[in-house]
Structures are given as C-alpha cells and as structure tokens.
Amino acid sequence: MLDFSSPAIVPGNEQVPVIQSYFFNEFVAKPQQTSETKKINNKEIAKQVKQKTAVAMTVTKQVSQPPSAKSSSHGEQIDALLALLHDAIQQHQHYPESALEMERQGRVTVSFTLFTDGLIRDLRIVKSSGTASLDSAALAAVNAAVPFTKINKYLENSREFTLDVVFELA
C-alpha cells in the first residue's frame, strides 16, 4: 500500500528520471541511499533485466526534466530489487512434466505482498493459464524462492508485486 509517510514522497524528490521503472524507487527505495552503497552485481543484473525484458510498468507518465544523479541511483536500485526477485523466482521455476506431455503452454499472472523480512503473504493467481499444473508451478516457483534474501536494503515497507510466469514449449 501507498505509504505517505515514506520519505520517498517528500516534496523535493520530484526530480524523477525519465525511465518508467524509476517510479517505483519513489516508494520502495530509501532516498538517502547513494550509488556508493549499491552492490555492483545487482547493478549488472538490473542492466541485464532491462535489456532482456521490456517490462510493462504501471506508469507511463514521463517527466520532462532530466534525471538527477541521486534519483537515477534510486531507479537503478529498484531495478536491482526487481532483478533480485526475478532471478530468485527464475531459479526455482520448472515446467511440470504433466503439462509437457499434454503439450500445454501459457502465461500465469501471480501476485503477492512482500515484506521487508523477505517473507510473503497473499500469494494468489491473478490470471490463470487455463492449465492447473502450470498455475501450480507458478505458485510453487514463488513459494520456493521465499524467503527473499538481501531485500531489506531496497524495501522499507511491505509492497504488492505481480509477476507473469510464462511456460513455453520448445
């Protein structure tokens, strides 16, 4: 949920970057964090994720001002968080044997609320693939990744996330 007490929305932080995903930085990343505190490996992952996936972010509004160095680092941090979550779940995904043999493929949208301790609640299917085993596998992949480690540096408050898990037959 939106936390208006968060420093992220204190007036003055409106120097937001052009890149859409930086939006999330305003709500989940600590404004006092600087680029020096970032982990280099997370930065690299974030770059890879940006390159690999054209993620449909929820905000399309762009701001004309150029991004400041500070807010840019926030944006990279949120991308690093998303990359961290993505990679953790990716590592635990698997294609169910039964779906393979039934030649089923599809896209499952799941959502969950993530807490700062890395645990989650309210994991659920937002949009089913139409195949029970694929839906179950998507939930299992998220569950298996819990607890998400090293996220407290990026997440100050609990937050809801959604994720598409795509199953493709080779």
Place this chain on the structure above:
Amino acid sequence: MMGIIQPKKIIAFGLIQNKKTRQTPLTRLLLIFICAFISINALALTKPTVIPEVTSHSKSTLGKKQEARVQTTHITRKEIAESPVVNLSELLRQEQSIVRITNNSTNTSQPVLSIRGFGDNAVANTLILVDGFPLTNPSLLPPNFNSIALSDIERVDILQGSEGSLWGGQAVGGVVNIITRHPEKQIIELTAGLGSFNKNYFSAFVGNKFHHGVFFKLYGFTDQTNHYRQHNRQTDNNIAAQAGMDYARGTIYLNVQTYHDSFQFPGPLTQAQFEANPRQGTNFKNVYYLDTHVYQLFNKHEINEHWILETRLSHHDIHGDGFTFFPFDSHEWMNSVRPRFIGSVRNNKIIFGYDGFNSRYHLINTKTEVSASAQQNNLYAQTIVPIFSQLDLTLGGRLAWQYNRALQISKQYVINTDRALVTEQGLSFHPNQEWQFFLRRDGNFRFPKATEAVWTPARTNVLQPQTGVSYEAGTIWTTARQTAQLSVYQLQLHNEIAFDPTQTPSQPFGSYQNFDHTRRVGVTVTESYHVTPKLLLDTQLNYVDARFASGPYSGNMIPAVPAVNGNVGLSYEFMPRWKTRLDTLYTGSRYASEDEANVGKKQPGYWLNSVAIQYMLKPVNVSFEVINVFNQRYSTYNLYNPVSKTVNYNPGAGRSYLLTAKLNLD
C-alpha cells in the same frame, strides 16, 4: 512523480481554504474535482509493482525423446498448406522413398503404404495412426487414409523401423502417425481441385475454440475421379465432426466420422494389352461400395504434476457390398480401449498401458461364407533413462495375446490363441544441437488378419503369428540450412504371413501362408538442403535387399519390392508469391507380386516427373500441377499368375493435370 507530490500540495491548499474562507459552489466543485483527482492518483499508486516475467522453456517431452531414437520424417502444417495436392496419398508421394505407395490384390485402387521393403502384404506391416487411434481394419482391406482431409492435418510423422514394443501389432516396417489440428482459434479453409480424368475435389473445414476451452471442428469433402482407365471411377464422400473441451486438467473430445467410398475395378491387363492401350478395361462389372462409420472418444487427464492418463475408446465399422466376380456382402467392425499412463520418475520418462481390441469380420457371396472374430490384449511399458545428459537408454516391452475364432474357406471352424512377447533396447546420443546418433533393437509382431485367418490351406489349421526383430543404426545432422539423415537396418521376420499363389485342388486360388524366414537389409539416406533461402533441395534414396532367408524360396527376392527407389525435389520461390516445384521419382525393378519363386519376368523400373507452379497471396493459394510430365507408361501393381506363368498389369496414370485453389482464413 508529479502525480505523487502534487496531491499533498493540493490537499494542503484545500485545508487552508477551508479554514479561512466560506466555500462557494465553485470552490466545492473545485474540491470535488481535486478529491477525485487525488483518488484516481492514489488508486493508480496502489497498483502492484511488476516483476519482469519469468520464462520457463520445456525440456524434451517423451514424444521428442521417442522420435530421437529412430529415423523420423515430418511433414509439417506449413508444407501441407503450401502443397499443391488435395489428399494424403498425393502428399506422401513426395516422401516416396521412405513411404512407398503401392497397392495390393484386395483393392488395386486404394493406395497402401510400405516402409522397409514390403510388397503385397505391406498393408499389414505398416501401422497408420490418426492421433494415436489405429487406422487399421480387421481384414486386409487397406485403411482409407485419404479419409483424413488435408485441411485437418497438423503434421505427419513417419517413424521408420519396427515399433512393436511401443505401438504393437503391425508396427513392423514403421509407423505413420497423422496428427490432426487442435483448434485454438477460428479456422476456415476451403479447397477446390479440378483435374484430368474428371477429377474434382471440394472440401470445407471450419473449427473454433470458445471461452472456457470448448472447441469444435467440422469438415466434409467430396472427391471424385474416373482415374486413368476405363471402368475405374472412384468416389469418396466424407463428413467428420469433433467437439471437445480443454479443461484445467486435460482435454476431452468426441470424434464422429462417416464416409462412403465406391470403386470400379477395371481388371488387370496382359502385357500385350498393356502395351497396346494401358487405359483399357477388361472387366466392367466389378465394383465395391464401402460405408464406414467411426466414433472416437479421447481424454487426456493430468493425474498430478508428474503423471497423465491418456484414454482412447473407438469403434469403427465398415459395411461393404458390390460385385467381385460374385455379388458379395461384407461387414467388419473393431472396438478398441487404449488407456496409457505417461509420466516420469526421477527424470526417467515412463509410459505403460493396455491396448484391447475386439473385432469381427464376415463375408458372404454366392459361393462361400467366412467369418472371423478376435479379441486382442496388450500390456506394454517403455522407459527412457538419461544415462547422462547427452545419452538416453530406451528399454521397452510388450506382451500381446489374441483369442481367435474363424470359419475358414475350407468350412473348418477353428479356435486358437496367439501370443507374442517383444522387447526393445536402444541408445540415442546427441552430443550437440547438430548431431544425433541412435542404435536400437526392437521386436515386432502381427497376428493374422481376418482375411488371412479364413483363407488358409486346408492342411493348416491356423497361421502362426508373425514375429521379428529389427536392428537399426543411424545419424541425423541438422543445421540451419539442412537436415541429413542416414540409417542402416536389418529386419528379420519369422513366419512372415503372405499370400502363396500355389494352386491345389483344395485351394484353387492359392492361400495365405507362413513363410519360414525373411530378411531385409537396407540403407536410407535423406537430405533437405536450403541452397538459398528461396531454393530448397530435398532428396531421398532407399536401398533394400529383401529376400527369403530359408524354406523353398530361400535366397529369392521378396516380390513387389524394388531394391532401389529414390526421389529428388526442388522447390524454388522465383519471385514474390510465386513458387515452383519439380519432383522426380524413381522406382526400381522388382518381381511381380506373388512371384515368390522369382520365375516371372522382372518388372522394369520407371521414372515419374511432376512439376507444379503456385501463386500464394494469403489467404489464397492457387497451384497448377502436371503429374507424369513425360507420360511414362508404367504399372503400379503387377501380379504373377503361376498357372499361365504370365504377369498381369495394373497401369499407373499417364500425364495428368491438377488445378487447386485453397482459401485459408485462419
């Protein structure tokens, strides 16, 4: 973030206004607007954060692993859609070296597929499946694979080599698995074909899938031709419907099909008649009418994450009547129940199941009455074990037994039980994406078919089951530009069932017998090469040395099997939307059917050439094809007559033309 920051500023502004001034209607309106704006923004902000999507690509399925252990040829949906032909036998002509199209004495107008060197008995040694349902008849009546509309075919998989352990009886030379389309969206396809010899073909195919996974498909076609010869008219009228549902844990559908076929048989020609006028008929009475009804129920259900259950129930019956030297009436039907479990245990792919068949055959004419019934049971299992990531071991086995009752041509009534046990062992090695090697041994078997069971010599009560072993090795090399396959094999059969034309007082027309041993040793090479992105060359060459290995005909060549056949195809997109295709097919020399003694004249080989030109502007595909361009005179089927010691000829078609138009609104 302007959307985040601004609301607070505006709220603050609104509060100040409330404290210091009285609200006017305009102010109220402004506040309502502000509140609405804030709410919308707040709502937007509560949208969950989106994590980049996680993608899961499938590992190899059991089906893909099964294909990797044998030489497999695919005809894809794209190839089918772009083909100038209108039915399956014409489509398979392009794969003639692998699946040779021949005929047999039961019906010289109906094409029969032969894989791995079979002649007159090819119909009983090649298994044809449609979505896993066997397209076989209790008698030797060739299955009508032209009953499947091309519009309904997703792909054709041709598995060369014995598949007795996995697929059971008749999978001796190989298996042709026809996979039909599963509607995922609206499909509409109309086809019309007009050609020589009054050929006309019209078909309509529609299919769709709705919400909640409900789907249907429906097609009908009529195919009529006078063929090349006098008194050789053939008509096929077919209608089929399928309705089903994809649900969360599986798929279920019901398939209903009915078709009516009629054939006129012009009779064989003597050599003199063949040379004088191959189009003439010698019989103007023989005619065959067939009414076929097919009912199939399929269910694929996910038991858990590791196992699924596939169940196939089917019934088909064929009623035939007409005149073949005498008026006759025949009826045959078959029921089948085929559940199987597919799954994995610790990365080992496993399949096991039961096949049950119940069939009956009855024929009556003015001279005789015969009947046969059979109940067949099969238990089978196969596992594919990854020894390491690039090497798979395949082990399988099948136990089959069949109860037979037959009223034979000799008026004997016999009851017996046949049994067969076959096993499979194989290795498939795929060191990288380009190369694949396989080495395997598989058993095969087939029980006597009803026609064979009733048409046995008087001194022989029953025929023995045909059993055999196939040893195969091969390699497949796939790159972006080409696919090359090489396989060598040895197929040994015991008690091969075939027709022996030797005439005796008690068997004046010959009889079906068990031959001692036969052996087929062969090599198959195929290459599909994209010379340029617009020029495709595909070639196939098959050599087989098919001989009797023991008994009175030991060392003789098995009749009706050419040692060499091959084909070369060239497809070229010479300008946008225009494509041309050239095909050359060679069928080598061979002895006439039923010339087991190899005493008759060997029939010469022949070349057939065809050329097609196509215009493709989606959704329309128009093609014009000339078949047998040089009007080659040849015989598709020759029959040796041991009494007159002469060979009969059933000529193939001379030069013919086919104009096809396809409208595809997928």
